[in-house]
Amino acid sequence: NAGVTQTPKFQVLKTGQSMTLQCAQDMNHEYMSWYRQDPGMGLRLIHYSVGAGITDQGEVPNGYNVSRSTTEDFPLRLLSAAPSQTSVYFCASSYAPGAPYEQYFGPGTRLTVT
Amino acid sequence: AQSVTQPDIHITVSEGASLELRCNYSYGATPYLFWYVQSPGQGLQLLLKYFSGDTLVQGIKGFEAEFKRSQSSFNLRKPSVHWSDAAEYFCAVGIYSQGGSEKLVFGKGTKLTVNP
Numbered sequence: 127n128a129g130v131t132q133t134p135k136f137q138v139l140k141t142g143q144s145m146t147l148q149c150a151q152d153m154n155h156e157y158m159s160w161y162r163q164d165p166g167m168g169l170r171l172i173h174y175s176v177g178a179g180i181t182d183q184g185e186v187p188n189g190y191n192v193s194r195s196t197t198e199d200f201p202l203r204l205l206s207a208a209p210s211q212t213s214v215y216f217c218a219s220s221y222a223p224g225a226p227y228e229q230y231f232g233p234g235t236r237l238t239v240t
Numbered sequence: 241a242q243s244v245t246q247p248d249i250h251i252t253v254s255e256g257a258s259l260e261l262r263c264n265y266s267y268g269a270t271p272y273l274f275w276y277v278q279s280p281g282q283g284l285q286l287l288l289k290y291f292s293g294d295t296l297v298q299g300i301k302g303f304e305a306e307f308k309r310s311q312s313s314f315n316l317r318k319p320s321v322h323w324s325d326a327a328e329y330f331c332a333v334g335i336y337s338q339g340g341s342e343k344l345v346f347g348k349g350t351k352l353t354v355n356p
Contacts, residue, residue: 168244168346171343174342174343223336223342224336225336226289231276232283233282234281
């Protein structure tokens with residue numbers, strides 16, 4: 127049982143490049159989400175999904191796309207990277223949406239956009 | 241709007257000393273409250289949570305927290321700090337809707353340094 131896994135761990139992009147941050151969980155959790163963490167800002171919700179085929183925006187969605195074709199995977203896409211997207215990205219999952227189950231976090235992806 | 245305030249950005253304590261990290265929240269409904277810990281270069285790990293019932297909750301690693309509705313607070317405590325407790329600590333309030341919307345609103349974190 128690997129929990130929540132994220133790849134890559136580190137990435138450097140040039141402005142305007144695109145990339146996909148991968149997130150997978152093997153706990154059969156319905157709910158998955160992406161957060162970004164910036165110094166002194168805590169974590170802010172980017173996008174979330176309450177199940178396969180269903181996604182919605184969080185508080186900072188601009189510049190990011192998501193899709194959820196399977197229960198296990200929830201990739202985050204940056205279509206045209208900007209320096210403002212330099213951050214540490216965390217994927218999280220929980221058993222079911224709409225109820226206070228524990229959220230399990232992945233180890234994070236540190237992204238630098240130059 | 242919902243918010244979480246952690247007034248202390250950085251706290252330094254000596255090993256063996258007691259610890260209290262402060263957390264205040266702003267939320268109109270029944271709060272679901274969490275404390276997470278993040279070690280350097282790691283993801284977040286849940287320390288404890290409060291949903292209802294006893295206002296003093298016990299967590300892992302010897303931590304406890306007390307919910308005080310009148311003060312809108314959920315402070316984290318540990319009677320004797322170990323060097324391995326050095327990390328960043330985040331308080332969060334969980335917001336849930338019957339439609340399935342769910343999010344954690346985090347405070348900005350308190351970094352704990354432990355002196356030998």
